[in-house]
């Protein structure tokens with residue numbers, strides 16, 4: 285049999301491809317050519333089948349799809365730890381929004397987003413979603429680095445950095461969408477901020493344009509009980525019902541948070557095919573509430589995972605987030621069997637890809653998909669012994685154990701080191717931002 289030439293062969297002690305579901309391969313390989321996965325099989329078979337330009341042997345590692353961080357505000361990494369121990373509305377109104385008004389610029393977004401991308405790559409994240417200002421700067425930096433992403437531009441009823449009005453933000457966002465419509469890496473969508481900051485007419489405009497152009501929409505929804513109560517008082521409707529009546533909820537829509545869900549809200553999610561993005565650590569830290577993960581999954585709703593911004597989390601560690609999600613789900617359901625280790629891994633990978641409309645290109649290790657891959661080193665004493673490797677990813681491993689990361693087959697992290705970023709230069713820039721911001725009222 286003639287051997288097939290491939291660019292890269294990764295041989296690992298374990299491979300969890302995520303699809304097919306529940307499979308763990310031992311002594312297995314992933315073959316990559318032209319940035320895409322061409323085969324996943326036992327190592328002995330791979331040795332016979334492929335001749336590789338580069339081989340990476342990972343004898344103590346589990347190889348899995350790169351993690352998908354489905355909700356974040358990347359540049360807010362520059363505000364990490366600036367305002368803690370506050371509930372959502374006080375945190376936003378008295379600290380974050382004033383700080384954003386004062387500091388956020390194109391340069392701030394570039395530097396903060398690069399900081400976030402560095403942290404995410406080191407932790408095994410290969411795809412992210414960003415909802416922030418200057419989305420053009422984020423798209424440029426992600427493309428330069430080679431990270432896959434959805435970038436949703438802000439739609440909000442008050443002036444924001446980079447756009448004096450929602451109309452201006454939409455105008456610029458649509459031009460950005462046009463610029464990236466053929467990109468393999470960047471997908472542009474609408475980011476109407478939340479029911480309490482966006483009026484009906486703006487939501488209607490988003491619905492019309494998103495449907496016309498088949499664009500994704502991401503919205504913060506039912507983050508707190510207070511938001512639902514205020515919505516009921518102002519409109520007579522729960523925010524989910526209101527957005528549904530406006531036509532916003534579709535299979536192209538991602539509802540971030542959803543800590544408050546009654547039977548009707550659940551029905552709406554089921555009927556519309558809208559996705560939920562669970563951000564457990566941000567919800568815990570802001571004391572926002574608990575998204576009922578097990579209940580949603582059992583009802584057939586697609587639930588993906590996000591960190592939210594580093595100013596409310598306070599990290600972008602997706603392995604940590606998936607562990608929090610897995611454990612919290614059991615407490616919330618009062619059922620230790622709720623959300624298995626495999627399901628937890630799915631919400632951080634394939635479910636994220638589904639929510640972002642990228643299921644055909646990433647989220648699992650399957651032939652034909654982009655080679656977005658992470659390897660986690662399981663040789664450390666703190667993860668011995670290894671009985672069930674998926675259990676280790678859901679309950680034991682740390683992001684510092686992520687050893688290798690590839691996006692579209694390009695090595696981004698090798699032996700825990702970033703390959704394509706000047707980390708010292710980044711540190712210098714971040715230190716300069718800290719110096720400036722630390723001396724202001726918002727930071728104190």
Ligand SMILES: CSC[C@H]1O[C@@H](n2cnc3c(O)ncnc32)[C@H](O)[C@@H]1O
Nearest residue numbers: 357380415416417438439477504593
């Ligand atoms: C429209 S740009 C994003 C906007 O959202 C703010 N933000 C960050 N985290 C949260 C959150 O958990 N709930 C609501 N809004 C949030 C961010 O500071 C920007 O102003």
Ligand SMILES: [Zn+2]
Nearest residue numbers: 356504592593
């Ligand atoms: Zn958010």
